[in-house]
Amino acid sequence: MVIEEMRCALLTHPTVESTERVGDDVIMRWVLRFSLQLILLTGPALEGEALWAEDSPDIVALIQFSPENPLQGGAEGISLRGGSSGWGQPTPAPLQRRGIIFMLNGAAPGSMGNSSENPPQFSLLVAPLLSFGNSSQNAKSLMDQGLQHLQQARYEQAIAAFRQALELDPTLITARYDLGLAYFSLNKFEEARQAFDDVHRQNSEHRFATYFLARLDLIQGNLEGAILGFQSLGGQKPVADELYYLGTAYFRKDDMQHAVHFLQKALVSTPADYRIHLLLGRAYQKLSRKPEAEREFALSEQHRSVYRQKSREILECNTLLNSQPLDSAVQQCRQLLDGVDPTKLVSLGVLLAERQLLDQAVFPLAKAVQLDPENYEPQFNLGLTYFKMKKYAEARKPLEAAVALRPESYDALALLGSVLFALGDDYQAAEQLRHAHQLRPADEKVKSLFFEQLKIIAQHLLAGKNYKESVAYLNEALSLRPEAADLQSQLAEATAALGDSAKPDQPPSH
Template sequence: MGSSFSKYRIATVASLILLGESILFSSASPAPPASPALPLLAQAGGQTATDWLKQGLQAIQAGKVQDAIAAFKQATQLDPNLAAAHYNLGLALRQVGQLQPSADAFYRATQADPKFAPAFANLGGALLEGNNLQLANDYLQRALELDPKLGFAHYNLGLVREQQRDCNRAIASFKKAMEYSKNAPEPAYHIGMCYLQQSKLDKAKDAFRQAVKINPKYSEAHYNLGSIWFNQGKLQEALAAFRKSAEANSNYPNAYHGAGLVFMQLQQYGDAAQVLQFARDLYNAQGNSQWAKNAEQLLQQAQNLNYQPR
């Protein structure tokens, strides 16, 4: 029964790659130092490259990502050495799922300013999501040479090492990320994932608890706590964790699937059928046909058992 959980132990790796993707250069966050050999600012329609950069930032803040992309592109065309424009273009492209153009923009930011550590870190993150682990590692190492305290670079490097199944070095990187990004729950979560791979369950539980302490609505962390309790036969603790997972994200099907398994063990088949039906419907809605099928099979078992005399 416990193997039902294994599929989801690395499910959030890809979605959490760019921990630093919200870094934008606005009035509250100064732009990186300019290259010492910047040319005179070019103009288009009376607007300088910096004007277009500011316009793009305003569009981002207004939720108009496509307008921001157009503005950042205009800024980079007017001044190819404006690293902040390339960088923010990369962030905006990443936001709409254009991974390769995003990586290209981050690369141009590193060319415009070879000491721009966040650009190297996000370039490494984009390459990681594209499964180019060696090149991702190289750029992340460069980011950390430039800024050893850049928390999300340590985090992205930890993800590279986790993908490489090098759990000890991954944990070391995630611990560094926690040191420099104290409000980010993801490093603690991935420490827990690494400890799960090593079957160090008590340490995994501690790490997941740390993640939900930072972010009580971290549904995946609650779910993995529940899966550990379930596999250890501590059904009430497991059920409480799955409930917290569902409360944190009502559209997270794994939480309902896990609760269904607990109710099956407790022989509460009516409750099991209710949550398994919900899990099945969510899996279907999210295009996860295999796990929808698994939930459907369990649902039928629960319904059959619920109608049998006990």
């Protein structure tokens, strides 16, 4: 009970030191004060304070798991000083397997003998029972292997191990749940849905399977299904960040009142989650509540900065990348930050991109975009990474999404304008660069690129003898660089061709 309460506290009130987010697929570690390590091989990663326990010789490395909480495991995972019964009851240490066989056969423990007159009546039971025991033990061994692979972000190997375990023992609900997590982590959403549906068939009240099924609905655009799923988790302490995703579902439905309501509730549990502040700001913006929107945007930036500075996983990954051989450091960083948490995935992608490991940065960022498309961070950083790789066509979509999410983001506007310039989409590039220049008129890089873009458009219009529109673009370009003699000549040429009707117009929208 103490462990369960402690776990619930960490799930609903995570700290930077304990965990940044629930939902990652790493083991949970609890250290007992009296030198015994309690290891719960489960989905999420939570590191709590050291846990006091009574000095009881009966407590060993594993405790009885609750079938109601897959963060602990399932009823199949029981071991208290003896074997694992597989039926949800611990096996007392003094009770030996031979004794069980004798009792099942109706023979007294002392009646076993070699007399030909008294052949042992239990012999037919020995093989199947031992076979069942070995099969159950093998299944749990494979499940443990799968959990280790899951911890180390080796998802394909985890899937293979869990599937083998389930072939031996289909009742292992923890293996089936973690199989779903592994598929989810690889963005294999149909396979993940099948696994979580199977978990529900075994236990219809499995709240974490419900959580992931609702997230799958949200990813695949089934907003009503997602809302029903997330709402079914209400009335108790939050499982993870379902209130954020519930707010996201209502936001996508354009139901801003409900979006604001659930995002505000989400902040009660996790006030430092910068994603919630950002989405809440966007909802306020759509409701024309500008002061509240600006406040939430500022809080989002503040909490994002603090997270980047204090996150244990980010700091540890930074240290590894600075001190370890590259391949080893990257693999260890994946163990720390890969999984199903978009925030950690963005951190992993950014850390890799900062070290010019651009190809390796793409996967976690693209994965975060798919898991949480309403989040500005993965969209912008994926676009930036593609831009640095000179993959301008690939950069366009996430950057357009980033600008749609934050229309006043100077960085996103400037980068999107640069991408469109490189792709030759001149009018769209001019529109984005114009907006960026209006936000920061003193930035010389954007000013220069905007000037060049206006020149290109004006020259195309002159070549097509579209003098009136060319005059508008030439005038705008000259407002940026009045000393540009070549543009002054072109403007004179266009004005002369137009005659007295030539008047400076605003650049047309295209």
